Amino acid sequence: MSTQTAASVLDVLVVGAGPTGLMLAGDLAAAGVRVVVLDRADEPVRTPKGNGVVGRAVLELRRRGLLRGTGLRVLRPPRFRFGPLTLALGLLHGPLHVLPVPQHRLESLLAQRAARLGATLRRGHEVTGFEQDDDGVTVRATADGSPVELRARYLVGCDGARSFVRKSLGIGFPGVTSPDISRLARVTIPAGAAARVGDHIELPGIGRLVPFRPNRTAHGSITIAPADALDRSAPHDLYIVSTHEPRGDSDPTDELGDEELRASLRRVLGAELPYTTAFAARSVVANSRHAERYREGRVLLAGDAAHIFSAGGSAINAGLLDAVALGRTLATVLRGAAGQTALDDYESQRRAAARRTLALTRLQVALEAGDETGEALREVLGELLRNRATARRIATLIEG
Known part of the structure; x- marks a missing residue:
């Protein structure tokens, strides 16, 4: 079994090389944190998934220089879909930022940045278990059929809606299935x-x-x-x-x-x-679910492992913003500038944001209903959205 010496204990081990995990790894590496990302897939998945990023995460990507020289353009659309309705936002200074980009390309840009800053990405590593104590987390994985053991001060599960990390912690994932x-x-x-x-x-x-x-x-x-x-x-x-x-x-x-x-x-x-x-x-x-908590000691959740939404356009934005908040908090704790209780602030902040996003996406699903309730919602909300200030307020909420 491959093991690490005490001197080689990592600061943070991230499970999952999707947008959330890669963004987190890049931010941690930029702060001088020793971080490794494990992903069970041997190669990046190129199956088409998301088609873009909608919301404040677009600004975070641009702020980190990820869009420079890519030909990707940030849009501030004059109109935006809200379920079956349209938000008329106006031509000037729209409140919503949109980045059309295939998810596989976004992941490639994030992986390149993380590696350039010093993060390590190990593909073909499937996590099979972990235990934590007062000083850190011991993680077991398999790679090429052989066992691997790693030690880190913190473990973050960014491993999707079916998160092994969340399930191993026994954290519930209540919600609604369509x-x-x-x-x-x-x-x-x-x-x-x-x-x-x-x-x-x-x-x-x-x-x-x-x-x-x-x-x-x-x-x-x-x-x-x-x-x-x-x-x-x-x-x-x-x-x-x-x-x-x-x-x-x-x-x-x-x-x-x-x-x-x-x-x-x-x-x-x-x-x-x-x-x-x-x-x-x-x-x-479609599922609309929210983890009962984002933290168990030195193990944390982010992205789809913590929340999934029943309407498109929200999951990547929410996950990337999780990564921004958690990266900042973990770096502060690891520097000794704050105690572990600061991690509770990450949970309270991002859980509140996810609750609002769940409400917005569930409303969009309700607007799609083909029954009389859906028809009534479309009629009343459609009338309210003719007011541009109301439409822009909803877009601001979507922005995150």
Whole structure:
């Protein structure tokens, strides 16, 4: 078994090389903290996931120089989707910052920064257990079939919604599971089969669909977006599509068959979507959950390990802001400028922020409901949002 001497004990061990873990590692390394990130995957995952960052985390990325020379642009949109409604924010000094960027590219930028600042990323390392005492945490992992043991003063679980770290601590993850299912894919629609007309996408035999927002039908909804609107290097005929409909007996899967994808599109649209190829097709059931606590002694949680949201656009922002707050607090504690009780401040601050984000995302889900309650919510809130000050206030809350 590989072990460490007392002199080589790490300051912080981070589990999970997603955006939250990599941001945290970079910030800690910048503060002179000895940090190692463990991730069970041998290579970075390139399966399309998030399409951008929305909120104050965009400013944190820019402040760290992560966007310099990348060609990525920060937007302050005059309009922004809130569930099925639109926030009209005005053309000048919009309160919301948006960074269109594929998640795999964001992770690459964060990993490069963390390594440049002195953090170590060990891929192919799956954590299998840990124990903590008054001085630190001993972590067991496997790599290439061999056991590895590491010792750190603190352990942070940034290992996603199914967090091994959170489960090992016995921390509950209460919340709500949606009765609906979403099927998502990248599809190629030939130029002659789709036309971008103003702010609509025209599909013969189907009609006009508004991009980047749910288009409601009698049997659910469909969202469609040109991939090159989010990634300028994407082919012009590539689209991101997702359907949303009652779950029934369906279970979510990371590998969705073409027949099931086409059947879902047909049910929702009442017609065939004229795509030729599809890839990265999967299905998900939305969850809205919040960890009962973010800290157990010297072990902490951040990102999806601590909270997951039922509406898109919030998870990466919340996770990156967790990393900013925790990185600052851990560095202060490790320097001896504050005691361990300062870590309670991280938990109270970020739990409050997550509660607000949960409320905002749950409201968006409620607005999507096809029943009379959803209709009433859309009618009343839609009227309130015609007031620009109200729309900008909601956007400020989303900003975080």
